[in-house]
Amino acid sequence: MIRIEKLNQKYGGTQILWDLDLNIEKGSCTCIMGRNGAGKTTLLKCLMGLLPASSGQILFDGKPIQQVAAQQRAKIGIGYVPQGRDIFPLLTVEENLQIGLPARRDGLRKIPERVFELFPVLKEMLQRRGGDLSGGQQQQLAIARALVIDPKVLILDEPNEGIQPNIVRQIGDVVTQLNQEDGLTVILVEQKLGFARRVGREFRLMQKGAVMAADKMSNLNDELIRQYLAV
Amino acid sequence: AETIKVGVLHSLSGTMAISETTLKDTVLMMVDEQNRKGGLLGKKLEAVVVDPASDWPLFAEKARELLTKEEVDVIFGCWTSVSRKSVLPVVEELNGLMFYPVQYEGEESSKNVFYTGASPNQQAIPAVDYLMSDLEVERWVLAGTDYVYPRTTNKILEAYLKAAGVAEEDIMISYTPFGHSDWQGIVSDIKKFGGEGKKTAVVSTINGDANVPFYKELGNQGVSSEDIPVVAFSVGEEELSGIDTGPLVGHLAAWNYFQGIDSEANEYFVEQWKAFIGDEKRVTNDPMEATYIGFNMWAKAVEKAGTTEVDAVEQAMIGIEFPNLTGGIAKMNKNHHLSKPVFIGEIQDDGQFEVVWETDGVVAGDAWSDFLPGSKDLIADWTAPIKCGNYNTKSKACSGQVQ
Amino acid sequence: MNALLHKLWSVAIVLLLLPTGSPLAQSEPAGISADSVLQQLPGASLKKTGELIGQLEQAGGAEMRPLFEVMLAGELYFIKESKQIIAITKTERRTYMGRDVFGGATLGEFTSREIKKIRVNNRLRSQLRETLARIDLLHGRKIAQKQAVLAMLDDLNEQNMRLLTVAQQGGVDGEVARLIDLAAAMVQLRDSRVSEERLEAIGIMTGQLEPAVRNQLQRLVNDAQEQDLAVRAAAQKALDKISERIEFFGQLEQLFFGLSLGSVLLLAAIGLAITFGVMGVINMAHGEMIMLGAYTTYVIQQLFPGAIAYSLLIAVPAAFLVSGSVGVLIERGVIRHLQGRPLETLLATFGISLILQQAVRSIFSPLNMQVVTPNWMSGSLVINPVFSVTYNRLYILLFALAIFAALVVVLKKSSLGLNVRAVSQNRDMAKAMGVRTEMVDAMTFGLGSGIAGVAGVALSQLTNVGPNLGQSYIIDSFMVVVFGGVGNLLGTLVGGFSLGVANKFLEPSMGAVLANIIVLVGLILFIQKRPKGLFPQRGRAAE
Amino acid sequence: MRRDTTWPFLVTRRRPVDVSKNIILYLEELNVSFDGFKALNNLNLYVNDGELRCLIGANGAGKTTLMDVITGKTACDSGSAWFGQNIDLLAHDEAEIAGLGIGRKFQKPTVFEAHTVFDNLELSLKGYRGVWRALTARLSGRERDRIEEVLSVIGLEDARYQLAGALSHGQKQWLEIGMLLAAEPRLLLVDEPVAGMTAEETERTAELLTSLAGKHTVIVVEHDMEFVRSIARTVTVLHQGSVLAEGTMDQVQNNRDVIEVYLGEDA
Amino acid sequence: MRQPGRGTSWLVGILLVVTLAMSAANLLLPADSPFYVSTYTITLMGKYLCFAMLAMAVDIVWGYCGILSLGHGAFFALGGYGMGMYLMRQIGDRGVYGNPNLPDFMVFLNWQELPWYWFGMDQFWFAIFMALLVPGTLAFVFGWLAFRSRVTGVYLSIMTQALTYALMLAFFRNEMGFGGNNGLTDFKDILGFDLQADATRVALLLVTTFFVVVTFLVSRTIVQSRLGRVIVAVRDAEARTRFLGYRTEHYKVWLFVYSALIAAVAGMLYVPQVGIINPGEFSPLNSIEVVVWVAVGGRGTLYGAIVGALLVNYAKTRFTALMPDAWLFALGALFVIVTVYLPRGLAGLFGRVIELVHRRPGRGKEQTTRDDGLSVAEVGA
C-alpha cells in the first residue's frame, strides 16, 4: 500500500533521514519504534507531506506522491494523528471534527456516528473548545478527527502519550477494531512495548534515520530491543 | 556653470503632495517657458526637483542638498509654514534665495526669502470687511486647523473684530487637528451658534484635507451659504476640484487670484497650464499665480542685476513690478512681500469662483501684523540703511536676526 | 378655547391690515413697469440689483417667477451689445446656450465674449429665495410653503403677516397651519399690550423648537424694558421648557454622532478584523484597500456619468472585486512567502502600501478626486427643528451594520470561516485534514481586502478621495480591532461604536483634539485592565 | 487581606519554608472553575516533606489544574494553599513561587527554543533572579560543573550546543527535567515526565525521581502505571476535581472506584 | 559556551574610521579638493547615525525581547523636545521679536509668561536631565502598567502606537506651549558654539558616532550577558521564564526604559543637527518606519539595526533626489523584496556569507533556523 524508497530528509543542513526504505502492506498494522530523535516523527511528516523530502520516492497504492500536496494526501485517504495531538485549540470539538468533512471521498457532510461510538466522551464535549480539553480527551479527539476523513491509512504518532490507562486500552481496542473490522491500514509510532506488542502486528525499528529491522511483531526479541530501543 | 539651476522644493509625496505637486509643475512650466524665450543671461535654466515628502526635517536636508550639492541659484518651494521654518535657517546659513508662494500668517521677513503669497492683511482682513459691510454679519465663527497659520490669523481677526465693536460672545473659535474628518459636532454647534437670530458667518482657516468632509457636513446638515456663509482662506480651485460643489454654491473664498477672472494674461496662463499638464480639466489657483509672479520677478531681477548672485538679485528684486494675471501690477516691496489686489469669490457649481467683491487697488503685504501686540511696532525693510527684517520703529533697533 | 381666541385674533389682524392695501401687490404701483426695471439690471451693482429685485416683485409678482428662478440658478446673463437679458445653459462643450427667460425659446449659442453674467451673491440669493417663497406660499406645494413660513418666522413684518393670513385663509393644514398659528402667536406676544393675550401667546409658543421662538422669548426675558412681570416669568418658564427639550434632543444628537463615527470606525476596521484579526497579518496596506474602493467609486462615476443615483450601488460590488483581487494578488505574491513570520508581514505590507499610494498618485494625480453624492444621500431627515439626521450618515450606519451582518453570516455559515480559523491556529494540521490552505489564505485575504474596498465606497461619501485616504484610517482601524479583541468580530463592532460614542460625548466639553487624546489614554488604561481587549479569546489555548 | 502579618510589606520576601510539622504542602477546599465547569472541586491534599507522591487520575480530572494553582498560574475561586506552615501560595505570583523553591515541568515540554541546551540549563540554575544580578552574572566553575552534571544525567551531552528548538519531543522532555534539576527546587511538580519515552528511558527517569526524593519533595503525575508502580510510595487518585482515593499502589489498584474510572478492568 | 559577537566589532571600527576621516576631510581639506566632504554630507551622516541609534533602541526591545514597539518615535521626540527647548532658550533675545524671556512663537500668540515647564531649560545639564527623565519616566510608567498587566503581542504594539499618537495630538495643540505644529526651530547655538559653524557640525557628528558606538558596546554587553539570554527567553517563552523564578515584567520594564533612553539620546543628538523638532516626529508612521529599518537590517542583531537604518535612509535620500516622482515605488519594492527574499534581513545575508566563508568545525550541528529566522550566531551579536 505504501512504499518508501531511498528517502532522505534534511532540516536546513542537518540530515535526519538517510536512504530510508519502508514497505507497508495493505491492511497491516505496523508499529514503528526507535529511540528519541531517531526520526520517526520526521518520517511520518514526510509521509503526510508536511515536510519536503530532499530525495527518494513515496508510493501510495503504487502511485508516486512526493509531489502531491498534504491536503491532497488527506483526500486520497491518509489520516494523520500527530504527536502532541495538535488540536485546533480555539475551535470547538464539533468544529475540529467538521474540518475534515470536505476531504471525504463519499461526499458525506455530517460527522459520522461511528466516531462517537468509538469515543463517546466527545459527544458530551461537542461545544467545548478543543484547547480546553484535557490531554487524554484531546488525544481521542485527534484520532476521531483523523477518522472523519474516512482514511485508508491511519497514521498515529505516539497516541498514548499522556493517556489514562483505561483509555489507552480503549484506543488500542479501537485501533485493532479499525484495522481488523474496517480493514484500515494502520501505521503506529509507539514507545511503550506493551501497547506495541498488543496492537501492532508488524514492527519496524528505526535508528539514526534509517529502518534497521522489520518483521512480524511476534519476532520482536530482547536482542533487537536492546540493540535499538535501549539507551 | 553653463546653466542656471532652479531648485524645486515641493512635496511630491505624503500629506502635502496634494497641494504642492501642482506648484512643482508650475515651476517646471515657467522654466520651460523661460527657456523658450531664450533663458536668462544667455544661459538655459535647469530645474532640479527633489521630493521632501511632507517631512519637515527632510525639507531642511533637501534645501541643503539643493544649495550645496546642486548649487542651485534659486529655490521655489514650501507650502506649510513649518516647512518654511525648517528651511529658513538653512537658506540663511548658506545665503540662498527662496520664493515662497503660499498665503501665510506673516510675522516673518528673511533676507533670503521672498513671500509672494498673501499675508493676513491681504486676505483675512479684506474678507472680514466684506462680510461686515456687504453681508452685515454680526456673529463670527473662526474655525481653523490647529496650527500656526490659523492661530495667528484668528488672533489678528479677533483683535480686528473686537476693535470693530464685536462682542466677545459673538465670536466662536474652534480648532481641529489636521485631516479632521468628523465634523458632525462642530457643524451642529455652528448651526446652533448661527441660529440665535444674528447674521452669522464662518471664517475658515481649515487646512486642505479637512475641508472636503467639512463642506460635505455643512451641505448635509442643511447649512447653506445663505444662512451661514463660510469664507475660506485655504480653499481654492484646486481644492474644489476634489469636492462635489453642488451644495457649496455661494460659500466664499478670499484670494489674490481666481481662475475665473477675465483677463488676457490669465486666459493665456490657463491655456498654457492645461496644455502643459495635458489635462483639460486641471485648474489654476492662487499659489500658482504667486509662483508665476515670483518666478517672473526673479527673472527680471536677474536680468537687472546681470548675475544670479544672491545678494545682487535680492537687492534687484526690491521694487520690481510685474503684471498680475488678474490685471494690475504686483510690486515687490522692501519687506520682501508683494502688493497685490484682493478678491472675494463665491463658489459656483462648476467649481470656479465668481468674484463678488474686490479691493480698489493693490494692498501691500505686511510682514508684521498691526493687530498683534508683539509685532505692531515691527517693520521689515531690506534696503539701506535699515536692512533688517524686524526693525522696531519704537526702539529704532533691529532685534535679534541681524544680518 | 385657545383655538377660538386665536382665530379671532387672526381675523383681527387681517382686518387691521386690510386697509393698507391688498396683500399681494398684483397691480403695478404707480409708474414702475417691470420692463423698465429689467432694463436697469445689466451692469447694476450688487446692491442696486437687490433693490431692483424688490421692485420687480412689486411690479411683476408671480409673473416674474421664471426670472427669479433663472437668476437664483446663476443662469441670468445679458448680451453685451444689446443689453438683452437672457437665460444661459452651459453645455458640456463649454459653450453657452441662450434662451428666452420667460418664454424659454432657444436663442442659439453664444461665446463667452458676447455675454456677461448678471451677478448674484449670497445676499441676493437669499432675497430671491424669500421672494420666491412669498410667491410660492400662495400657490406652492406643501414643502415650499413650509419653507416659506419658516423663513418668515425670523422676520415677522407686516407684509409677511399679511401673506401668512391670506395663505391661511386659502386653506392650509397640518404643519403649515401650526407654523402660521405660531407666527400669529409670536406677533401677538410682540405687539399686544394685553397681558392675557400675551400669556396665551406664550402658551402656544411653549415647547416649540423653532429657533425664532426661542430667540424671541430670550429677547423678551433679557429685555430690561419689559414691565409685565407675569409675562416675563411665563416667558422664562417657556424658555426653560424649550431648553429642556433642546437638551434632550442634543443628547440624542450626540448619540447619533457617536454611532455615526462608530460606524465609520467599524467600516474602516472590519476588513482588518479579518486580515489582521483572523489571519494574523499585520496589514499595513489595509488603508490602501479602502482607498482603492473609494477610487473605484470615482471611476464608476466617471464611467456612468448618467447614473449617479445608482453609482454607489454599482460601486459596492465593483470595489469588492477590485480591492479583493488586489488583496488576492498581494497574498499570492507576498504574504504567502511569509508564513510563520507574522511580524514581518508588517514590513512587506508597509512596502506595498507605499507602492499603492504612489501608484494612485501616478495614475490619478495627487489631487483629490471628486466623488459626487447622489441625491438620495444628501440632505437630512428633519425630525424637528433642533434634531435632524443626515442621510449620508444614516445610510452609512445602516450599511456598516449590513456589511457586518453579511460578514458574520459568511464566516459562520460557509466552510471558509471554519477553515480560516483552523489554518490560523495550526496550518500544518489543517493541511493534514485536507484543507486547501493556500486557497483559504487567498480567499480570506481577498475577503478582508474586498470588505475594505466596500468600506471605501462608503467613506468616499464622507471624506477626501485621495492618495492619503488610507493612511488616515489605518491607525484607528488597528486601534478598534485591538480594543475589541483580536479575532473577535463582535468585539470590532462593539469596539468601533464605543470609541465613536465616547469620542462624541467628550467632544463638546473637551474639543475634538482633547477628546481624541482622552479616548486614546482611556484605551491604553483599559488595555491594562483587559490585556486581551473587550472580548478576549478565552480558554487554555489563548494563554 | 493577609492575616499572617500586620505589615506585609515589611516582611522580607524570602523566608525559608517552615516544615516543622513535616508537611510541605497544604491544599484545602480548593475550587477552580472555568466557564462554570468545575475543574477542582473542594480538593484537599497534604504532602509530606521529602515525599515522592504520585498523582494519578483520569484525563481531565484536574491534575494539571492543581499544579497550575500551586504554581500561581491559575487563580482559584476559593480554598487555601500553603507551602509549609508559613507561606501562603495564593498570595504570590508565579515568579515568587518559583523563587520559594517550587519547580515545575510542564505536561507539554516547554524549553527556550532559541537557546542552546547549555543556555537553557544555565538560565535554570539556582540563584538570585534579579535584573542587575543577571547583567553581571558570570558562570562560576561550580555552576559549570553542575550543568555538566545535569547534562550527563539527561543524556544530552552531545547536544549541549544545539538549539533546544531543534530537539525531538523526547529530548525536550529530558531537557525540561534537566532544567528542573538545575534549579534544585524544594518541591518538584512533574507533569507526565515519561510521555514519549522508551521503556529504558522510563526506567532511568524512575531512578532519577526516586533518588531525588528525601532531599526534595516530588509530586509526579503520570499515566504510565508501570512507571508509577516502580516509584510510588503514596498514590493519590483524583477524580472530577477531588480526591477519590489515596494510599499505597496496591490499595489504589484494587480500589473498585479507581478501577472503574481510571484503570479499567484487568489492569 | 560564550556566544561571541563575532563579525560585528568590525562595524564599530568602520564607523569610527569613516566618521573620523569624514570629519578631517571636512575641516582640513579645501573645498575644491576632490576628497573634501561637504558639510551637507556631515550633517546627513549625523542624522543617519541618530536614526541608527533609534533603530538599535527598537531592536533591543523587538529583536531580543519580542516587544514590538510601534511608538518608539515618542521617546525619540521627547528627547528631541528636551534638547529643542534648551536650544530655544539659548536664542535669548536674538529672536525676531527680541524678547529675552519668551520664544518667538509665544510672543506672537500672546503668551504673557513662560510656562512653568520651561523653567530651567536654559541650563544644558538640566535640559539633558529632563530630556532623559521624561521619556525614561514615561517608558517606566507605561512599561510598568503594561508589563505588569501582561499586555503582550499586538496589544502592546498597538498601545505603544496609541501612546505616540496621543502625544502627537497633544504636541500639535498650541496650548501645550511647545510651538504646536511648527515645533521648535531657528536654533542659534549650543553650549555657546555656533550651530551653523562647520566645526560644530563635525563635533556633533563625532559626538553622535561616539554615542552610537557606546550604545552598541553597552547593548552588546547586555545581550551577551545572562540578562540578554533571559530577555531572549522571555521573548520565546515568557511563561516558562516566569516559572523559573524570573520576574519577567521587571526585565521587560528595565529593558524598555533602557531602550527609551537610547531613543531619547538619539533624539537629543538629532535636533541640533537637523535644526527642527516638531510633533511630526511623534507620528505613528515614523515609528513604524523605524521598525522597518530594523527588519530590513535584520532584527535580533545590533549591527543589523545600524545597517538597516543607514541603508534605508541613504536609499531615501538618494531616491528622493534621483526619482522624485517614483521613489516610493523603489522604496516599497525594497521592503517587499527584503522581506520575501531575505527573511533575516541584510544581517542574515551577511551571516550566511560569513558562514560560507569559514565554516567552523567542531560544532555539533550546523546552525539551525527557527521559524522566526533567528539563529545562535545572531542572537549573540
Ligand SMILES: Nc1ncnc2c1ncn2[C@@H]1O[C@H](COP(=O)(O)OP(=O)(O)OP(=O)(O)O)[C@@H](O)[C@H]1O
Ligand atoms: N524543526 C527541526 N529543526 C531541526 N532539527 C529537528 C527539527 N525537528 C526535529 N529535529 C531533529 O530531528 C531528529 C529527529 O526528530 P524526530 O522528531 O523525527 O524524532 P522522533 O523519532 O520522533 O523522536 P521522539 O520519540 O522523541 O518523538 C532529532 O534529532 C531532532 O533533533
Ligand SMILES: Nc1ncnc2c1ncn2[C@@H]1O[C@H](COP(=O)(O)OP(=O)(O)OP(=O)(O)O)[C@@H](O)[C@H]1O
Ligand atoms: N483554561 C481553561 N479553560 C477551560 N477549561 C479548562 C481550562 N483549563 C482546564 N480546563 C478543564 O479542566 C479540566 C481539568 O483539566 P486538567 O488539565 O487539569 O486535567 P488533567 O487531570 O491534567 O488531565 P490529563 O491527564 O489529560 O492531562 C479539563 O476538563 C479541562 O477541560
Ligand SMILES: NC(N)=O
Ligand atoms: N502657510 C500656510 N497656509 O500654511
Ligand SMILES: [Mg+2]
Ligand atoms: Mg516523535
Ligand SMILES: [Mg+2]
Ligand atoms: Mg494534565
